[in-house]
Amino acid sequence: KAGVTQTPRYLIKTRGQQVTLSCSPISGHRSVSWYQQTPGQGLQFLFEYFSETQRNKGNFPGRFSGRQFSNSRSEMNVSTLELGDSALYLCASSAPGTGTGELFFGEGSRLTVL
Amino acid sequence: GENVEQHPSTLSVQEGDSAVIKCTYSDSASNYFPWYKQELGKRPQLIIDIRSNVGEKKDQRIAVTLNKTAKHFSLHITETQPEDSAVYFCAASPNTGNQFYFGTGTSLTVIP
Numbered sequence: 001k002a003g004v005t006q007t008p009r010y011l012i013k014t015r016g017q018q019v020t021l022s023c024s025p026i027s028g029h030r031s032v033s034w035y036q037q038t039p040g041q042g043l044q045f046l047f048e049y050f051s052e053t054q055r056n057k058g059n060f061p062g063r064f065s066g067r068q069f070s071n072s073r074s075e076m077n078v079s080t081l082e083l084g085d086s087a088l089y090l091c092a093s094s095a096p097g098t099g100t101g102e103l104f105f106g107e108g109s110r111l112t113v114l
Numbered sequence: 115g116e117n118v119e120q121h122p123s124t125l126s127v128q129e130g131d132s133a134v135i136k137c138t139y140s141d142s143a144s145n146y147f148p149w150y151k152q153e154l155g156k157r158p159q160l161i162i163d164i165r166s167n168v169g170e171k172k173d174q175r176i177a178v179t180l181n182k183t184a185k186h187f188s189l190h191i192t193e194t195q196p197e198d199s200a201v202y203f204c205a206a207s208p209n210t211g212n213q214f215y216f217g218t219g220t221s222l223t224v225i226p
Contacts, residue, residue: 031212042120042203042218043158048211056213059115090157094212102148103212105157 002027004106006091012112018079021109025072025093031055032074033103034066037088046089049074078111086113116141116208120217128225133191135220137204140185144206147180147187148214153200161202162189194224 005024013019025032033048033056045058049068066076072093078085088110092103117140127133139147148163164171164178164187171178175194180187191198201221205214 033212033214035216040218043205043214043216045213045215048213050211055211056209058213092212101212102160102163103150103158103214105159107157 004091004093004104006089006106006109008109009107010110010112012114013081014114015081015083017081018077019081019111020075020077021089021091021111023074023076023091023093023106025074025091026104029093029095029104030072031094032068032072033092033094034074034076035090035092036060037090037108038086043090046076081113083113086111116144116206116215118204118206118215118217120204120220122220123218124221124223126223126225127194129194129196131194133189133194133198133222133224135189135202135204135222136186137188137206137217138184138186139206139215141206141208142182142185144208144215146207147178148205148207149178149189150203150205150216151200152203152219158203191222194222196224196226198222199224 031050034046035043048056052068068074088108090108091106120137145166150158151161152158177190201219204217
């Protein structure tokens, strides 16, 4: 069974640009969540999608947005990039069901903002 | 919202000794507490979890304890081995969705 796949793995952007990251969950998983990982801050929750609906949202500004498609693939977008957005963005999927369960993480997309 | 604090931030132990990592949480509604291990350059992976209706859970050399009254939970690793060296994250989930609040991580080094 293929794991969670994230693209691109690495990207460099400049301040003010926007970026779109993609995540393909494990087959059959309908919950996809996104986390920002930075040194010293750990993993911070961005949002979670379940069956194409945003089910939960973290405390990030509106520049961070996401969506989920009917095949459960998800994208997140960051507009008007700031230097502080440099981070590893991790996507995670969870097994079917509406309850809380194990997160299966992708390898992440490392974003550098110059 | 939920706030999870994790201590210590770094921990060094001799091979064969035990390691303990502690976390506290603030939201009494949190009912699921997983622990993730992240080796250098790799993705986080679940190593053990506990739900609020259980006080302790053990899986070979790893155990987790939960004190709901005090709002804290701990990870215990016995007979540590060099391959246990990694960053460990605790987390808490206050709702039925997959929204997790993570601690800031503990970098564990096991010295051979």
